Amino acid sequence: DVKVTQSSRYLVKRTGEKVFLECVQDMDHENMFWYRQDPGLGLRLIYFSYDVKMKEKGDIPEGYSVSREKKERFSLILESASTNQTSMYLCASTRGAGTHFGNGTRLTVT
Amino acid sequence: GQQLNQSPQSMFIQEGEDVSMNCTSSSIFNTWLWYKQDPGEGPVLLIALYKAGELTSNGRLTAQFGITRKDSFLNISASIPSDVGIYFCAGLSGNQFYFGTGTSLTVIP
Numbered sequence: 428d429v430k431v432t433q434s435s436r437y438l439v440k441r442t443g444e445k446v447f448l449e450c451v452q453d454m455d456h457e458n459m460f461w462y463r464q465d466p467g468l469g470l471r472l473i474y475f476s477y478d479v480k481m482k483e484k485g486d487i488p489e490g491y492s493v494s495r496e497k498k499e500r501f502s503l504i505l506e507s508a509s510t511n512q513t514s515m516y517l518c519a520s521t522r523g524a525g526t527h528f529g530n531g532t533r534l535t536v537t
Numbered sequence: 538g539q540q541l542n543q544s545p546q547s548m549f550i551q552e553g554e555d556v557s558m559n560c561t562s563s564s565i566f567n568t569w570l571w572y573k574q575d576p577g578e579g580p581v582l583l584i585a586l587y588k589a590g591e592l593t594s595n596g597r598l599t600a601q602f603g604i605t606r607k608d609s610f611l612n613i614s615a616s617i618p619s620d621v622g623i624y625f626c627a628g629l630s631g632n633q634f635y636f637g638t639g640t641s642l643t644v645i646p
Contacts, residue, residue, distance in 0.1 A: 462636075469636050
């Protein structure tokens with residue numbers, strides 16, 4: 428059974444903190460993505476990666492960075508968390524049209 | 538990024554009714570996908586469509602890839618309470634997915 432695992436389901440952080448969201452997949456997929464999901468806005472792409480040490484900006488990369496040191500792990504980093512980054516964050520891993528999402532991390536920045 | 542317009546935004550229906558939702562794009566896609574997201578979970582792939590005009594079923598779900606390659610439709614027949622959730626369309630271009638804004642479905646027993 429394929430799996431995309433996000434390390435935390437819920438996080439509460441203070442404004443200005445550095446935040447790490449971790450995502451691990453066990454399917455040996457090359458492609459991994461980070462989205463944020465907000466009511467009425469659907470899924471918006473933050474960053475994606477097609478290979479180890481490779482990263483590309485998505486539609487809303489501002490305030491975020493990523494790290495892909497190993498094929499199975501794709502980390503999203505909020506350098507200095509702000510309240511407008513309160514959201515649901517979804518990691519996805521794909522090969523072709525086959526997409527597998529993690530269960531999401533609901534981040535609240537106070 | 539490319540915008541996919543998904544409608545309706547939300548639906549409230551009686552159990553047993555059929556449901557239709559659609560997704561349109563200003564761009565052509567070679568693959569259309571439909572996902573369902575249960576509350577508190579990540580989206581799960583329901584149906585993938587690979588060819589213009591293709592009609593594919595998965596149980597009570599039927600999806601069609603529009604012949605213009607700029608739209609897709611999802612129908613759910615005889616809805617049941619566990620159909621509740623958010624349904625997303627997505628178009629695949631190269632390795633990148635573009636998602637619709639979602640249709641929130643509520644089924645009233």
